[in-house]
Amino acid sequence: MTVHQKNLRTERVQHGLFLAAAALLIAVGFAFWGTLGWGTLRFFLQHGLNRTILGLRYHPIQGEFGLLPFIAGSLSVTLIAVVLAYPLALSVAVTATMVLPHRWLPAIRQTVGSLAAIPSVIFGWWGLAMVVPLVRKLGGGTGFSVAAAGIVLAVMIVPTLSLLAIHAAMRVPERWVEGSLALGATPDQTLGRVVLQSIRAPLAEAGIVAVGRALGETMAVQMVIGGQTFFPHNVFAPGATLTSEILNDIGLLPPGAFGHHVLDVMALLLLLAMYGLVLLVERIGGREIG
């Protein structure tokens, strides 16, 4: 066999491997949607649409599958987390890139990066020690609450969000900053009117990523939210999110159990929400700064 023939054969093998890997990935993706979709379909065939998504009471043993408490839980926890974390992360990014000396930036990025790598169970554990007692003091009750989960999530996503914002701010060329200052703008005006203005697309993208992170987090939430299936009427009430409730019910509703497929419905809802976020990022993303 000549060298040329050998090369051709290696190339064919490589092609085959890559194709197989790609096919496998796509197949797994379809399997996901397929399994969840099939489970969801079976659930609705068995129990009907009646008061599932919009129902307020969740009691699988009694055949009540209202998911609104968890949808509300997921949304409010995410909202609290992002509203708290976003300004904080923006301040971190602005301080790191615009205020502090440039030679500090690598160290700041490393520190923030290492915070972003902390496993979520540690944030939950920290939440148990610090946040739950704090919320108890502020809002009464046990402290296990939607608010506690939101705060823990906020702390958890600040590093990721800061990192994304720092990267966005680093892409603003110095010549725009100088151009603005040279026109008599104060540093604050330059920050607001040129720097943040020019990176609003990547900042929005970072926000969406943060929403995804908060919406999908399970462990840290489950540890501090209180795990109640009632509709949380205020932020100091305990509650549950779609993710934490799935975690709760995996043991309670094993395959074959009555109402098992409500897990598929919840999972599909999450998957759809995430898919929506991905589409949103794609619409904003890829857009250059400016």
Added chain:
Amino acid sequence: MTLGGYRVDNEAPHINVTHLSVAYRDQRILKDVSMTVPGGRVLAVIGPSGCGKSTLLRVFNRLVDRVSGVHIKGQVQVGNFEVIGDHVDLVELRQKVGMVFQHPNPFPFSVFDNVAYGPRLQGVKNSNRLRLLVENSLKQASLWDEVRGKLRRPASSLSGGQQQRLCIARALAVSPQVLLMDEPTSALDPLSTAKIEELVLALKGRYTVILVTHNLQQAARVSDFTAFFREGHLVELGPTKEVFTTPRRSATEEFLTGRYE
């Protein structure tokens, strides 16, 4: 008073530099520079790379402050305005002393919003007034005919030469008295360069212009006075014609004839 059809709000001021020294940490960039630039004239600043000409320019609008560890000694006056000192109002200074950079640096906004940036900072909100200001500035920068009807397009859609004239219009919109130009044509093609040079000639009289350039022909074409810097020292300053034809210092002659490195 009108000049070339435009109203002149400001008498172009002369610039006085007395014993100016600038150092970054222990590195001395400008050494005891003293000079005067008559109002309304164009001064070309020439010299080999690293001679301190860009630093000199950045002293006039105090953009030099952005470098950490910078020390400025001496006095600089723009008209009656003291430039050096801890309590100088940098906003006021930079409204008086505009700057055009080496590489065109329009903001990632529309053509209109670029020119309107300065006036808006000063609190101009009235849309008619803004429109008039933008139009006048673009006319002064001889860009109006090329961009009228395209004011909402992104500035980045303009050519490099147009972008540089947009930056000049943006600087003029603040009604400065002095215009600092830091090698404004070094990134441009010959045709765009010629347009900028024409523009500098047209702005003469209304503004005091300090033009840093690597292009000796450009200095000869557009400036009234030329200053030659070397290693932080002002070697020679005089009427451009004299400096180019009968330089008083041998270092100047060597540089002008390409024998200096």
